[in-house]
């Protein structure tokens with residue numbers, strides 16, 4: 008197992024900069040999730056760590072050693088690719104054996120057998136072992152590629168959206184299993200996904216990537232509670248954080264132009280008062296109750312079983328609230344709402360950066 | 367496909383099948399002509415109108431493989447009785463089989479020319495496809511400076527008609543002592559087929575996702591091992607198709623073989639028609655030689671037909 012460090016990594020493809028000054032550290036035994044939209048540079052980051060791509064500038068350290076000149080085989084990492092990772096002419100068993108039969112590893116035959124059997128059992132693909140891989144469904148293929156990684160004992164597991172081809176149920180099951188596996192092995196994981204729920208539920212630490220910039224790293228809780236900017240705020244959480252433009256006046260949030268006013272009880276830094284702001288509030292911190300100060304109209308109601316997501320219309324703004332399923336609301340009904348004044352986040356309107364982070 | 371076929375569709379279908387049959391027959395006619403002539407008695411080979419019904423005989427093949435000379439006088443009955451069945455066929459044609467001092471039958475030039483063809487075509491095909499595959503892999507997977515220009519340059523070797531380069535090649539070959547050698551022809555055919563092989567294989571290589579090798583690299587294999595274990599099996603279809611094309615080109619090549627070789631390394635194509643000129647043409651022997659000459663390509667193509675069917679579509683059927 009290993010400690011991974013990326014230092015000032017920049018990667019340019021032709022005229023396109025895929026990664027810009029990326030700094031990233033993954034502790035030994037950590038489950039690190041890299042979260043980002045499509046095209047953010049997630050796969051590129053993985054390929055750099057795996058040694059399939061060379062950085063335009065910057066260094067990569069594995070266990071403190073600069074591996075810039077090392078080939079993929081020497082780095083001893085396991086990679087689960089987003090697609091096409093299985094050898095099409097081989098059976099599932101041959102695919103699983105393949106990494107163990109490499110000359111640089113020399114695993115004895117009976118151990119190969121045992122490790123393949125164990126991986127197959129973990130991933131529930133025992134019945135598929137003798138099948139050719141081009142006869143597998145997408146989900147089965149994905150499980151086999153995960154299997155091909157876990158038969159090894161690599162220094163780090165790199166996984167590129169390994170669960171994206173699976174149906175919801177299997178995804179959930181494998182999420183737990185992967186996390187379990189990682190804990191059992193004490194393995195270092197660099198796991199890439201565009202699914203924020205996956206990131207929040209699996210990661211010890213999460214890094215949010217936006218257009219090649221690593222915007223924020225932190226525990227899922229830190230990222231959720233204290234997003235560094237409006238991008239992270241709107242990317243993480245489902246439904247995402249409400250973002251409303253306004254300004255602070257006398258300890259109150261004034262949503263322009265004259266739509267509503269609500270108290271703000273967070274810390275107020277000097278200078279917060281005289282500039283355009285964006286207020287962020289999580290839907291679960293918006294409350295709908297009869298005695299609340301601000302009137303609004305219900306625009307839409309989504310029923311999610313244990314809870315309802317209510318979209319409110321307030322002047323030109325819309326605001327989402329998560330309320331218990333028992334709350335009686337109907338579309339176009341007039342309601343009143345408030346927010347938890349302690350949970351309001353402040354962002355600079357122009358840069359989008361949280362005032363708490365801006366120092 | 368529509369489950370219900372209307373009667374017009376059925377008629378159209380029948381017409382199409384008839385059309386295909388006619389075209390097939392037209393293409394098969396020369397082959398039938400050669401095959402039937404190869405089994406005809408000599409006196410029936412040039413009749414007008416052509417003889418269609420005859421008792422097939424193998425005398426053309428006997429003549430094809432043996433060295434013969436004209437009989438001054440017919441064989442004595444003892445000579446005739448002592449001769450084996452195949453030698454009698456030669457006697458019947460007014461010729462005799464040439465034997466050396468010890469009485470061993472002398473072979474004609476055909477078997478050695480045939481072997482020359484096999485050697486030259488096989489080795490040049492292996493070389494052209496092998497080098498072409500590696501070159502194509504390089505072009506397909508690595509950033510090569512001036513890739514487009516280089517590929518164009520490789521192809522440009524095919525742009526001059528063979529006649530134009532024949533004389534300079536001949537002079538060069540004479541200087542280097544490559545005239546009438548197997549090596550000489552092999553080099554020539556390899557060079558000739560290489561451009562074709564590179565281009566064809568480049569198309570196939572581009573079709574193979576590079577993720578396969580990358581997975582192998584990460585799994586602890588070297589680039590070479592990954593190439594042989596993962597890429598090559600995937601490229602089998604393309605290699606088969608390319609090999610068939612290269613083999614056919616080398617096997618059928620006539621002009622250079624005619625110019626560059628005369629005895630030792632001569633291949634079958636220039637040899638077979640040369641038999642027309644020696645003595646009176648015996649078309650049955652020429653047909654027999656031609657028929658045997660067709661076989662290797664037919665067999666080779668037949669063995670690789672499954673690959674070919676997929677290969678000639680340039681990977682379009684592949685997922």
Ligand SMILES: Nc1ncnc2c1ncn2[C@@H]1O[C@H](COP(=O)(O)OP(=O)(O)OP(=O)(O)O)[C@@H](O)[C@H]1O
Nearest residue numbers: 020023025043044045046047048049050051052201
């Ligand atoms: N080999 C390449 N040549 C040119 N551009 C590339 C190459 N690889 C990636 N890019 C570009 O770099 C950017 C980042 O790509 P990357 O594959 O890392 O995104 P990603 O975050 O993995 O996205 P996705 O979620 O869609 O997989 C994209 O804009 C992509 O077009």
Ligand SMILES: [Mg+2]
Nearest residue numbers: 049050089167
């Ligand atoms: Mg990707």
